[in-house]
Amino acid sequence: MTRATARVQGVASPRTAPRATPRAAARPNLTLVPGVPPARARRRAPRALRHPRAPFVLLVVAMLVGTTLGLLVLNTAIAVDSLKATQLRADNAARAQEVQRLEQQVVSGETPAEIAAGAVAAGLVPAGPAGYLVIDPDGGAVLRGTPAPAPAPAPAPAGD
Secondary structure, eight states: OOHHHHHHHOOOOOTTSSSSSOOOOOOOOOOTTTTTOOOOOOOOOOOHHTTTTHHHHHHHHHHHHHHHHHHHHHHHHHHHHHHHHHHHHHHHHHHHHHHHEEEEEEHOOSSSSHHHHHHHHHHHHOOOOEEEEEOOOOOOOOOOOOEOOOOOOOOTTTTT
């Protein structure tokens, strides 16, 4: 007979039937016997490690620490590169000023009189008349002008 049929028929099921024996008496009081060392309790893991979310929390904390350290390293590298770039810009500005100064010297020193004086001081002599060799389309050559050798340079002063 099933429970459902027992209920329908009015018969008490085994679980709901009253007990034939009364419940046991109240538990006795336990006391510690003197002179016997108490049994050592088993050590339990700390509560934080027993928590099921602890690995996830540790992972999140580790990722935050790793991200923070990564950003710190990246920021330091960017600052070092920025300092190098600033130094290179300063060097470029100094070199640009030097180029401008040298160009100014070239511009001021390119007057024909100064060039001629510099050439004479270097021991150069003015060129004589030039001659030109013209090649015809048929392969022949014609000399135009009368070439002349340059005059001999003047002797250098004995004081040098």
